[in-house]
Amino acid sequence: MWLLPILSVLCSGASRVFYRLQVDGPPVPSEGPVLLVANHPNALVDPIVVAAVAGRPVRFLAKATLFTDSKVGWLVKAAGAIPVYRKQDDPTALGRNRDVFQAVFEEISKGAAIGIFPEGISHSAPSLVEIKTGAARIAIGAYGRTGEAFPIIPVGIVPERKERFRSKMRAVIGHPIDWIDLADGGTEDREAVGELTDRIEEGLRGITLNLERWEDRPLVETAESIWALKEGEAEGPAQQVSRFEITARILAAVRRGSVERWTSLVRDLDMHFRRLTLFRLRPGDLYADTTLRSVVHWTARRLYMLGALALIVTFFGFVTFLIPRHATGALTAKMDPAADATSTYKILIGTLIYTSWIVAMSLVGLMLLGPWIGLTLLALLPLFGMVSLLLRERWRWAAHEVRRFLLLRSGSLIIEELRSEQERLSRELRDLFAAWEAELLH
Numbered sequence: 001m002w003l004l005p006i007l008s009v010l011c012s013g014a015s016r017v018f019y020r021l022q023v024d025g026p027p028v029p030s031e032g033p034v035l036l037v038a039n040h041p042n043a044l045v046d047p048i049v050v051a052a053v054a055g056r057p058v059r060f061l062a063k064a065t066l067f068t069d070s071k072v073g074w075l076v077k078a079a080g081a082i083p084v085y086r087k088q089d090d091p092t093a094l095g096r097n098r099d100v101f102q103a104v105f106e107e108i109s110k111g112a113a114i115g116i117f118p119e120g121i122s123h124s125a126p127s128l129v130e131i132k133t134g135a136a137r138i139a140i141g142a143y144g145r146t147g148e149a150f151p152i153i154p155v156g157i158v159p160e161r162k163e164r165f166r167s168k169m170r171a172v173i174g175h176p177i178d179w180i181d182l183a184d185g186g187t188e189d190r191e192a193v194g195e196l197t198d199r200i201e202e203g204l205r206g207i208t209l210n211l212e213r214w215e216d217r218p219l220v221e222t223a224e225s226i227w228a229l230k231e232g233e234a235e236g237p238a239q240q241v242s243r244f245e246i247t248a249r250i251l252a253a254v255r256r257g258s259v260e261r262w263t264s265l266v267r268d269l270d271m272h273f274r275r276l277t278l279f280r281l282r283p284g285d286l287y288a289d290t291t292l293r294s295v296v297h298w299t300a301r302r303l304y305m306l307g308a309l310a311l312i313v314t315f316f317g318f319v320t321f322l323i324p325r326h327a328t329g330a331l332t333a334k335m336d337p338a339a340d341a342t343s344t345y346k347i348l349i350g351t352l353i354y355t356s357w358i359v360a361m362s363l364v365g366l367m368l369l370g371p372w373i374g375l376t377l378l379a380l381l382p383l384f385g386m387v388s389l390l391l392r393e394r395w396r397w398a399a400h401e402v403r404r405f406l407l408l409r410s411g412s413l414i415i416e417e418l419r420s421e422q423e424r425l426s427r428e429l430r431d432l433f434a435a436w437e438a439e440l441l442h
Contacts, residue, residue: 003078007051007058012051014048014351015049015052015169018346019167020169023171024172025172028113029151030056031111033111033112033114033146033150034150034151034152035114035138035152036114036155037118037152038116039117039128041159041340042159042343042344043343044341044347047062047115049155049157050155059081060116061083061114062083064085072348082100083100105138105142105144106145108138108145108146118135118200119132120134124339126213127208132197133193133194139183139196140187141186144186149179152176153175156170156171157208158171158207158241166389175203207238209241209248212252216251221244222273224240224247225284226269226283227426227433229422229426230426231430249436251266262428265429265432268425272422272425275421286408286422288408290409298401302394314388314391328354331353335349358377358378361381362374362375
């Protein structure tokens with residue numbers, strides 16, 4: 001368990017390098033027993049994200065087969081994970097879970113943070129799958145040791161494109177689940193265990209995105225963006241994910257035919273999204289400020305990107321890490337991982353390849369130019385690569401904004417048509433969400 005004390009720091013670094021991580025919600029208690037329950041869309045990346053947002057050491061329950069995996073077994077053991085024996089892996093080993101549960105109860109009684117994924121499996125389904133009773137049994141069983149109802153905190157993991165490097169990752173920390181009324185039931189009380197399991201599922205559904213099918217995601221995000229133009233931008237990932245979830249539920253109600261009057265709105269939203277995609281625009285882009293004053297202000301804030309130092313760092317950073325970047329992608333593709341494990345492979349393979357590349361370049365510098373150059377390269381190359389990466393991202397965003405400015409200033413009739421269409425959709429969406437809040441859709 002040598003990795004456990006620094007697990008949160010390392011996971012925070014890894015998740016913020018691979019993703020553009022956004023964290024929202026009340027902080028996890030810094031001490032005392034706590035049970036963190038999270039959805040599981042992204043294999044071993046999920047505990048990395050949970051450990052990052054927890055800000056403290058977390059011991060995760062992990063399937064026993066991971067401990068004997070030649071690729072990740074050492075990592076799982078070093079992080080202090082606790083093995084769980086599943087029926088689908090080895091039915092004869094289920095009896096060993098009694099000792100596992102006792103070990104977890106003991107850790108919680110000592111004030112540890114325990115992390116568990118109550119779905120029981122990592123998956124690429126568009127919504128939560130059936131929640132297992134393990135988390136509820138752990139909480140109720142540990143109550144007998146602690147004598148108090150410690151916090152059960154849901155953590156929602158909402159990736160934008162989970163397999164894509166530098167895509168957006170939202171992590172939403174929910175409010176603790178109320179369960180003191182169930183604590184005395186004991187693990188054999190099926191009614192108490194079932195009720196707590198339902199509450200855990202409800203807590204997770206409120207902070208995750210649950211779709212009927214993945215194809216709905218662009219439609220849901222477009223509707224939320226149009227809604228935000230009138231209601232105001234979401235104050236953070238938590239509110240945005242909540243809006244996504246409400247929109248997804250309304251879309252499901254429309255599909256069931258319980259709100260036939262809104263079917264045409266869904267079709268119009270889908271068509272509007274397709275037209276925006278054709279011009280590579282987002283809903284908010286149609287109302288971007290294109291006045292001379294805004295252009296001058298925008299340019300002034302980005303002049304540093306045209307400086308010699310920024311251009312040199314951007315170019316040489318790209319060239320320096322071109323080989324490890326392509327090697328990571330090629331090796332990951334060759335290993336052909338499952339969709340929910342692609343980012344895990346990329347992080348593990350990338351860590352190995354990039355570390356080896358930096359060490360190799362430092363050794364070359366040491367041999368050719370002396371020890372001080374070698375040590376300097378070893379210390380500065382990671383920072384150099386990260387700064388170059390951030391600058392390239394800013395160049396891509398700037399290119400999008402320039403293209404958007406030229407398109408909006410062109411006086412194109414299609415832009416005016418899109419704006420008018422979006423105004424209409426905004427009014428209809430406002431009515432739809434008002435109807436939902438008034439429970440007129442039931």
